[in-house]
Amino acid sequence: MAEGLRERKKRETRQRISDIATGLFLEHGFVTVTIAEVAEAADVSVNTVYNYFPAKEDLFFDRSAGVVEQLSRWVRARDEGESAARAVLRELRAEVEAVSPRIGLMAGYDRFMRVIHEAPPLRSRLWSLQQEIHDHLEATLREEAGAPDGDPLPGLIAGQLSWCHQTVFVTVGREMLKGRNPDEVSREVLVLLDDIEELLSEKVLNYAVRGAQ
Amino acid sequence: MAEGLRERKKRETRQRISDIATGLFLEHGFVTVTIAEVAEAADVSVNTVYNYFPAKEDLFFDRSAGVVEQLSRWVRARDEGESAARAVLRELRAEVEAVSPRIGLMAGYDRFMRVIHEAPPLRSRLWSLQQEIHDHLEATLREEAGAPDGDPLPGLIAGQLSWCHQTVFVTVGREMLKGRNPDEVSREVLVLLDDIEELLSEKVLNYAVRGAQ
DNA sequence: CTTAAATTTTGCAATGACCCCAAAGTTTAA
DNA sequence: TTAAACTTTGGGGTCATTGCAAAATTTAAG
Numbered sequence: 001m002a003e004g005l006r007e008r009k010k011r012e013t014r015q016r017i018s019d020i021a022t023g024l025f026l027e028h029g030f031v032t033v034t035i036a037e038v039a040e041a042a043d044v045s046v047n048t049v050y051n052y053f054p055a056k057e058d059l060f061f062d063r064s065a066g067v068v069e070q071l072s073r074w075v076r077a078r079d080e081g082e083s084a085a086r087a088v089l090r091e092l093r094a095e096v097e098a099v100s101p102r103i104g105l106m107a108g109y110d111r112f113m114r115v116i117h118e119a120p121p122l123r124s125r126l127w128s129l130q131q132e133i134h135d136h137l138e139a140t141l142r143e144e145a146g147a148p149d150g151d152p153l154p155g156l157i158a159g160q161l162s163w164c165h166q167t168v169f170v171t172v173g174r175e176m177l178k179g180r181n182p183d184e185v186s187r188e189v190l191v192l193l194d195d196i197e198e199l200l201s202e203k204v205l206n207y208a209v210r211g212a213q
Numbered sequence: 214m215a216e217g218l219r220e221r222k223k224r225e226t227r228q229r230i231s232d233i234a235t236g237l238f239l240e241h242g243f244v245t246v247t248i249a250e251v252a253e254a255a256d257v258s259v260n261t262v263y264n265y266f267p268a269k270e271d272l273f274f275d276r277s278a279g280v281v282e283q284l285s286r287w288v289r290a291r292d293e294g295e296s297a298a299r300a301v302l303r304e305l306r307a308e309v310e311a312v313s314p315r316i317g318l319m320a321g322y323d324r325f326m327r328v329i330h331e332a333p334p335l336r337s338r339l340w341s342l343q344q345e346i347h348d349h350l351e352a353t354l355r356e357e358a359g360a361p362d363g364d365p366l367p368g369l370i371a372g373q374l375s376w377c378h379q380t381v382f383v384t385v386g387r388e389m390l391k392g393r394n395p396d397e398v399s400r401e402v403l404v405l406l407d408d409i410e411e412l413l414s415e416k417v418l419n420y421a422v423r424g425a426q
Numbered sequence: 427c428t429t430a431a432a433t434t435t436t437g438c439a440a441t442g443a444c445c446c447c448a449a450a451g452t453t454t455a456a
Numbered sequence: 457t458t459a460a461a462c463t464t465t466g467g468g469g470t471c472a473t474t475g476c477a478a479a480a481t482t483t484a485a486g
Contacts, residue, residue, distance in 0.1 A: 006433070006482055013434095034471065045436045047474095056472070127340035152384075152405055156412055159380060163372055171365075192365055199369055201414040219453055219462075226463095247442060258465045259444095269443070 014052045017042045021049075021059035026111050030060065030119035057125040060115070068132045071165055072140040075208070084141060084208040088161050089197055092168055096189045104172045105182040113177040134162045145208040157207045164196050227265045230255045234272035239324050243273065243332035270338040273328070281345045284378055285353040288421070297354060297421040301374050302410055305381055309402045317385045318395040326390040347375040358421040370420045377409050 021038045035056060039046045053059050071088060078087030099105045104113070116122045138158035141147070147154050171192055175185045197205075234251045248269060252259045266272050284301060291300030312318040317326070329335045351371035354360070360367050384405055388398045410418075 004483075009482090010434080035473090036471080046472095047437080048435055050473075051434075054473095124337040124340065127337065127344070131340070152408055156380065156408060159376055160412065163376055167369065167372060195365055195369060199373065199414055199416055201412055203412055217454075222453090223463080248444085249442080260466080261464055263444070264463075267444095 013044065013048070017044065017049055017052060018059060018062040022062075025060055025115050030056075030115050030122055057121050060122060061125060061129070064129070068129065068136055071133055071137045071161065075137065075140055075144060075161075078208075078210050080211050082210055083206050084144065084157065085161060085164075085200060085205045088164060089193065092164065093190065093193055096168065096172075096186050096193065099182050099186045103169060104176055105186055107182065109173075109176045109182075110179050113173050116173075117177060130162065130166055133165065134158050137162055141208060153207070157204060160200065160204045164200075167196060168193065226257065226261070230257065230262055230265060231272060231275040235275070238273055238328050243269075243328050243335055270334050273335060274338060274342070277342070281342065281349055284346055284350045284374060288350065288353055288357060288374075291421075291423050293424050295423055296419050297357065297370065298374060298377075298413060298418045301377060302406065305377065306403065306406055309381065309385075309399050309406065312395050312399045316382060317389055318399055320395065322389045322395075323392050326386050329386075330390060343375065343379055346378065347371050350375055354421060366420070370417060373413065373417045377413075380409060381406065
């Protein structure tokens with residue numbers, strides 16, 4: 001389990017590059033900061049940056065690792081007698097109610113959002129993330145519901161659940177971008193979550209109940 | 214209303230560039246074909262290509278103009294006593310049943326899909342289109358339902374309806390990409406549409422009924 | 427401690443999208 | 457016929473991204 005010098009240095013270098021890059025992006029925007037500037041500020045060569053990050057956008061979204069599996073984890077961890085949708089809604093409510101920075105409810109998130117808002121490549125990358133979340137969730141639901149291969153239902157339910165997830169994130173992002181207060185936004189989004197739940201059909205709300213069948 | 218020589222030439226040049234570009238992309242893929250090659254094949258300078266198309270992706274999606282307003286048009290044209298959702302489902306069924314090339318049910322669409330599938334920038338552009346469709350629809354629904362400014366419902370319903378739309382398009386695209394037969398896919402997607410409708414709540418299905426209130 | 431192998435960093439060169447500007451060519455309208 | 461309006465083009469530049477081989481660093485073997 002001991003970590004060699006080489007491993008530690010790699011991890012440190014990667015972290016340093018990511019941190020410095022994010023700082024520069026928050027300061028000057030995504031498009032205006034060049035990879036060369038990031039490299040210089042991190043005191044490495046441009047090629048080293050590319051050694052760790054396949055594309056410029058990855059420098060910005062580095063910390064968002066684990067987001068892709070989040071929804072799937074929530075579904076897998078649902079309680080006895082609880083459906084996938086109920087679990088997702090419960091976890092979303094918990095995050096919002098806790099004013100969790102994980103969903104953007106924190107001071108300074110507006111600066112983060114502004115960078116994304118002004119950079120088409122970053123918005124693209126976010127959509128790509130959404131897609132990954134959806135696909136991951138679809139696979140999870142197929143498993144958890146024991147659905148046969150041709151069954152379109154897991155895909156459809158995944159669509160509905162990632163829509164819930166996405167709506168919450170987009171709303172939080174939009175409101176924080178306006179410079180709103182996290183606590184205020186939290187309250188509003190809790191109401192929004194009720195609206196969302198009311199729009200889901202029973203079929204969605206009762207899919208993949210743990211223990212059923 | 215007479216069209217001058219200048220206008221005609223511009224339109225022709227634009228069309229020629231777009232056609233030749235699409236041909237080259239279908240033949241060799243999006244990434245491998247350079248703008249310079251397109252320009253040369255269309256017998257214009259690289260700068261002229263950029264005069265007409267802001268980005269390389271626009272060369273490929275040129276013909277898809279009008280898709281953004283499609284959903285909104287369907288909603289606006291809904292029948293007396295019909296809700297927004299019912300109108301959208303009805304129109305989608307009509308398109309699918311008619312094996313319409315407008316939604317990709319045509320021979321050769323697999324080549325089109327393959328190009329998109331293999332080119333991340335094209336997929337990004339598609340998501341961007343989806344986003345535009347959603348936002349456009351949200352504005353339309355807000356108007357048609359006479360919803361007040363703070364009301365989140367138009368946005369939520371827009372999310373559900375563009376999800377229906379998107380699901381149909383994605384499914385058609387995926388199946389056609391496999392080399393399936395348009396008529397077969399049409400039949401399957403009609404069934405899928407039934408599944409989709411069953412997943413929509415009454416609230417969604419009854420939003421913005423023409424004539425109500 | 428020394429050295430060869432494995433791994434990481436770097437420099438260099440290229441490709442291609444995209445932008446800016448000014449010159450040259452074309453079309454319109456007076 | 458000609459000046460104004462508009463389009464095309466050439467040239468030059470920035471920057472993301474890639475490939476390659478040399479140089480530096482770390483590890484492990486002796």
